[in-house]
Amino acid sequence: MNEIARNSTRLDSYVDRYAARTKGMTASEIRALFAVASRPEVVSLAGGMPNISGLPLDIVGNAISDLIAHQGPTALQYGSGQGDPVLREQITDVMRLEGIDAHPDDIVITVGSQQAVDLVTRIFCDPGDVVLCEAPSYVGALGVFKSFQCDVVHVEMDADGLVPEALRQAITAVKAAGKRIKFLYTIPNFHNPAGVTLSLARRREVLEICREADILVLEDNPYGLLGFDQEPMRAMRADEAEGVIYLGSFSKTFAPGFRVGWALAPHAVREKLVLAQESATLCPSSFSQMAISAYLREHDWQGQIKGFREMYRERRDAMVDALATHMPAACTWNVPSGGFYVWLTLPPGIDAKAMLPRAVTARVAYVPGTAFFADGFGSGSMRLSFCYPTPDRIREGVRRLAGVLEQELELRETFGAMSPAPGLNPRSGYDGPSTDMT
Amino acid sequence: MNEIARNSTRLDSYVDRYAARTKGMTASEIRALFAVASRPEVVSLAGGMPNISGLPLDIVGNAISDLIAHQGPTALQYGSGQGDPVLREQITDVMRLEGIDAHPDDIVITVGSQQAVDLVTRIFCDPGDVVLCEAPSYVGALGVFKSFQCDVVHVEMDADGLVPEALRQAITAVKAAGKRIKFLYTIPNFHNPAGVTLSLARRREVLEICREADILVLEDNPYGLLGFDQEPMRAMRADEAEGVIYLGSFSKTFAPGFRVGWALAPHAVREKLVLAQESATLCPSSFSQMAISAYLREHDWQGQIKGFREMYRERRDAMVDALATHMPAACTWNVPSGGFYVWLTLPPGIDAKAMLPRAVTARVAYVPGTAFFADGFGSGSMRLSFCYPTPDRIREGVRRLAGVLEQELELRETFGAMSPAPGLNPRSGYDGPSTDMT
Numbered sequence: 001m002n003e004i005a006r007n008s009t010r011l012d013s014y015v016d017r018y019a020a021r022t023k024g025m026t027a028s029e030i031r032a033l034f035a036v037a038s039r040p041e042v043v044s045l046a047g048g049m050p051n052i053s054g055l056p057l058d059i060v061g062n063a064i065s066d067l068i069a070h071q072g073p074t075a076l077q078y079g080s081g082q083g084d085p086v087l088r089e090q091i092t093d094v095m096r097l098e099g100i101d102a103h104p105d106d107i108v109i110t111v112g113s114q115q116a117v118d119l120v121t122r123i124f125c126d127p128g129d130v131v132l133c134e135a136p137s138y139v140g141a142l143g144v145f146k147s148f149q150c151d152v153v154h155v156e157m158d159a160d161g162l163v164p165e166a167l168r169q170a171i172t173a174v175k176a177a178g179k180r181i182k183f184l185y186t187i188p189n190f191h192n193p194a195g196v197t198l199s200l201a202r203r204r205e206v207l208e209i210c211r212e213a214d215i216l217v218l219e220d221n222p223y224g225l226l227g228f229d230q231e232p233m234r235a236m237r238a239d240e241a242e243g244v245i246y247l248g249s250f251s252k253t254f255a256p257g258f259r260v261g262w263a264l265a266p267h268a269v270r271e272k273l274v275l276a277q278e279s280a281t282l283c284p285s286s287f288s289q290m291a292i293s294a295y296l297r298e299h300d301w302q303g304q305i306k307g308f309r310e311m312y313r314e315r316r317d318a319m320v321d322a323l324a325t326h327m328p329a330a331c332t333w334n335v336p337s338g339g340f341y342v343w344l345t346l347p348p349g350i351d352a353k354a355m356l357p358r359a360v361t362a363r364v365a366y367v368p369g370t371a372f373f374a375d376g377f378g379s380g381s382m383r384l385s386f387c388y389p390t391p392d393r394i395r396e397g398v399r400r401l402a403g404v405l406e407q408e409l410e411l412r413e414t415f416g417a418m419s420p421a422p423g424l425n426p427r428s429g430y431d432g433p434s435t436d437m438t
Numbered sequence: 439m440n441e442i443a444r445n446s447t448r449l450d451s452y453v454d455r456y457a458a459r460t461k462g463m464t465a466s467e468i469r470a471l472f473a474v475a476s477r478p479e480v481v482s483l484a485g486g487m488p489n490i491s492g493l494p495l496d497i498v499g500n501a502i503s504d505l506i507a508h509q510g511p512t513a514l515q516y517g518s519g520q521g522d523p524v525l526r527e528q529i530t531d532v533m534r535l536e537g538i539d540a541h542p543d544d545i546v547i548t549v550g551s552q553q554a555v556d557l558v559t560r561i562f563c564d565p566g567d568v569v570l571c572e573a574p575s576y577v578g579a580l581g582v583f584k585s586f587q588c589d590v591v592h593v594e595m596d597a598d599g600l601v602p603e604a605l606r607q608a609i610t611a612v613k614a615a616g617k618r619i620k621f622l623y624t625i626p627n628f629h630n631p632a633g634v635t636l637s638l639a640r641r642r643e644v645l646e647i648c649r650e651a652d653i654l655v656l657e658d659n660p661y662g663l664l665g666f667d668q669e670p671m672r673a674m675r676a677d678e679a680e681g682v683i684y685l686g687s688f689s690k691t692f693a694p695g696f697r698v699g700w701a702l703a704p705h706a707v708r709e710k711l712v713l714a715q716e717s718a719t720l721c722p723s724s725f726s727q728m729a730i731s732a733y734l735r736e737h738d739w740q741g742q743i744k745g746f747r748e749m750y751r752e753r754r755d756a757m758v759d760a761l762a763t764h765m766p767a768a769c770t771w772n773v774p775s776g777g778f779y780v781w782l783t784l785p786p787g788i789d790a791k792a793m794l795p796r797a798v799t800a801r802v803a804y805v806p807g808t809a810f811f812a813d814g815f816g817s818g819s820m821r822l823s824f825c826y827p828t829p830d831r832i833r834e835g836v837r838r839l840a841g842v843l844e845q846e847l848e849l850r851e852t853f854g855a856m857s858p859a860p861g862l863n864p865r866s867g868y869d870g871p872s873t874d875m876t
Contacts, residue, residue, distance in 0.1 A: 052511060068498055069496075118718050272460055280549075281549040
C-alpha cells in the first residue's frame with residue numbers, strides 16, 4: 001500500500017470539524033514522489049532551491065557574530081510588526097535598482113514573500129472572490145488563493161508574458177458573471193514556472209488595463225535582479241504607486257534560510273498589512289532582519305548578485321544546450337533570460353504527471369505542468385529548474401528525461417495516446433505548495 | 439489633531455475592497471499612547487517583553503558562528519514546512535519537563551507560538567464558529583480569533599484558574615444557541631493577563647468536561663517553565679494526547695527575536711497544520727531553528743531558565759510589595775506564582791482605559807483590562823507587567839500609578855463616578871494585538 005493511500009485511509013477524528021477553507025489545503029499528490037526524488041542518485045530538475053554555495057560564509061558569520069556582540073539585546077528581542085526600520089531603508093536601495101522610488105514607511109517585512117502573498121490575500125479576499133493569475137502561475141501563490149477560497153481565473157501568456165488582450169477578455173468575462181476581481185497576481189520577470197518576461201510595452205498596457213478596470217496589481221518579483229543578459233527591467237511599481245503592491249524577497253538574491261521578504265504597498269493597504277502581520281506572527285524575526293541588514297551593510301551584495309547571475313546563466317546554458325541536443329523533435333521550450341526555470345511543452349498525447357513515476361525511476365524529477373494551474377490544465381507541460389544542480393548534472397538529467405520521453409513516444413506509437421494513470425484526474429490536478437516547488 | 443483622528447480620516451481608496459475579516463483587524467485605540475509610553479521617562483508596566491539581559495551573548499554568538507561555519511549551506515537554505523527534525527527532537531526534551539511524552543513527528547515549528555494560534559484557528563474556524571476563552575484572555579489570541587471572524591465566548595476564572603462549572607454552563611448555553619464550539623483556548627500556567635494558574639484537580643476536570651462535550655483544548659503554554667516556587671506543573675497534554683493541541687515557545691525561556699514556537703498536535707491535525715504552514719510561509723526559518731538548536735545543545739539552558747525564574751521572582755516581589763505599600767485600600771490584585779503579570783482590579787467606578795492618558799502623563803503605563811476581553815468588559819481592571827523594568831523602576835511605577843489612582847478617587851469623591859473619555863466606549867473596547875502587549 002503506498003503512502004498516499006495510507007494517508008487517505010488514516011482515521012481523523014477531527015474530519016468534521018475543520019474550517020471550509022481546509023478543503024483548499026491538500027497535500028500534493030506528487031509529494032511522495034518528491035521524497036524519492038530527493039535521493040542523491042536522482043537529478044532533481046523539480047526544486048526551486050537557490051544555489052547558495054557561492055555565499056561568503058566567513059563574511060556572513062562575522063557579520064552575525066558582531067551583530068550578537070554589539071546589538072544582541074535588540075536582535076534577540078521582539079521587534080515592530082512592520083519590521084526593522086534600518087532594513088526597510090536598505091530595501092529602498094534594493095528596489096531603486098528597478099526604478100522604484102519608495103518610502104521605508106510603506107514597506108512591511110514578511111516571512112519570505114510567500115507570507116506577503118498570504119497577508120495580501122487575507123486582507124483582500126472573501127470566499128468566491130476572483131484572483132487573476134497568469135497561465136501557468138506560481139504553485140505557492142495558487143495554494144494561498146485556494147486556501148482563502150478564491151476563484152482563480154487564469155490569463156494567457158506568450159513569449160512576452162501576460163497577453164493584454166486576454167487580460168481584457170478575462171476581466172470582461174468575470175465582470176459579466178457578476179464576480180468581484182480582487183487583484184491580478186503577476187510575476188513579470190523570469191516567470192515561475194513559465195520562464196518568460198513581460199515586455200516593457202506590455203507592462204504599461206497591463207497597468208493601463210488594470211487602472212481602467214480598477215484592479216489592483218500584485219507584482220511578485222523574487223527574480224528581478226537575476227537577469228542574464230541585461231540590467232534589471234523597470235518594475236511595474238515604478239510607474240504606478242497607488243495601484244500596485246510590489247513583493248520582494250532576499251531568498252534568491254541572498255539566502256532563503258532567513259525567511260525575509262517584503263511588501264511595498266499603498267499607505268492605507270500597508271496599515272492593514274501590519275495589522276495582519278501582528279495577528280499572524282506578532283512581528284517578523286528581529287534576528288533574521290538584522291542579519292540581512294548587516295550583510296547588506298558589510299558585503300558587496302551587488303557584486304554577489306552579479307556572481308549569482310553568471311552562475312545561473314551557465315546553468316541555463318547547460319539546460320537549453322542539453323534540451324536542443326537530446327529532446328525529441330516535437331518538444332518545445334523557451335530560453336529564459338533570467339531566473340530559475342524552463343517551461344517544456346511535450347508532444348501531444350504525453351501526460352507529464354502520468355510520466356513522472358517513470359521519470360523518477362529513471363532518476364530524474366520535474367514538476368508536472370498541472371501543479372501550476374488551478375483548473376487541472378497543464379498536463380502536457382512541465383517545469384524544469386536549472387537553479388540547483390551543477391551544469392553536468394543538469395545535462396545528465398535532461399539526457400535521462402529525453403530517454404524517458406523517447407520510451408513514452410514509442411509506447412504511444414504502439415498503443416495510441418496514453419490515458420492518465422489511475423486516480424490521477426488531469427482536470428483536478430492542482431497540487432498544494434511545497435518547498436520542493438518554490 | 440491627534441494621530442488616531444488623522445488615521446481614521448485618511449482616504450483609503452481600497453476601503454470597499456477589503457475582505458470581511460479585516461473588520462476584525464483594528465488598530466489598538468491605545469496604540470498612540472503606547473508610542474508615548476515607550477519614552478524612557480515613562481515606567482512601562484504595559485509590555486510583555488521578556489528581560490533577556492541575562493543571556494550569555496558570547497555563548498550564543500559562538501554557537502551561531504560555528505553554525506554558519508559548519509552548517510551554513512543548510513542553515514541558509516529552505517527547510518521543511520514542518521520544521522527541523524533535530525530541533526523537534528530537542529523540543530520533546532523540553533516538554534518532558536512538564537510530563538509530556540511526545541513524538542517529534544507530531545510537532546510543527548511555527549513563527550512564534552502566535553503563528554501556532556493563527557494556524558490552528560485557520561484550519562478549524564469558519565466565520566461564526568465559537569472559541570471558548572478565559573475571562574480575561576491573551577490579547578494576541580483574541581486578535582487572531584476576531585480576524586477569522588470567530589465568536590469568542592469568555593468563561594469565568596478565579597484564583598485557581600478556569601472555573602469548571604462556568605465552563606459547563608458556557609458549553610450548554612452555546613450549544614443551546616445552535617452554535618459550534620471549535621475549541622477551548624486556555625493558558626493554564628501563570629496566565630496572561632490574569633496571573634493565575636489552573637490547579638491540578640481542575641486540569642483533570644476541564645479535560646473531562648471537554649472530552650465529554652467533544653471539544654478540542656488549545657493549551658497555550660509560553661510561561662510554564664517560569665514558576666517561582668515549585669517545579670513545572672504537569673501539562674494538560676500530558677494526560678490527554680488526542681483532545682489537546684499544546685503550544686510552546688522559546689520566546690520567554692530563551693529569546694523572542696528568533697520567532698520560534700511550536701504546536702504539538704494529534705497526528706491528523708498535525709498534517710493539516712503543516713499544509714497551512716506551507717501556505718503561510720513555505721517553511722519557518724532554518725537559520726532561527728538551527729540557532730536555537732545549537733543553543734540548546736551547547737548551553738545549560740535549564741540553568742539559564744533557573745536564572746530567569748529567580749530574576750522574575752525578584753521583580754514579582756518588588757511589584758506586590760509596592761502594591762501593598764502604595765495602593766488605595768479598595769484595590770485588589772493577585773500574587774502570581776510565575777510568569778510576567780499581575781491583574782489589578784480597581785475600586786468601583788474607576789475606568790482603567792479612561793485613566794490611561796492621565797497615567798501616561800504621570801509617567802507610568804499599563805494595559806487596560808478591556809484589551810483582554812472580546813466583549814468590552816474589563817474596564818475596572820488592568821494588567822501590570824513585572825517582566826521588563828528593574829525592581830526599582832517597578833516600585834517607582836507602582837508608586838506613580840497609586841498617585842494617579844488617588845487623584846481619580848478624589849475626583850470621584852467630588853464629582854461622582856467618572857464616565858469614560860469621549861470616543862472610548864467601554865462596550866467596544868477591544869484592542870488589537872500589539873507587540874507592546876504580548
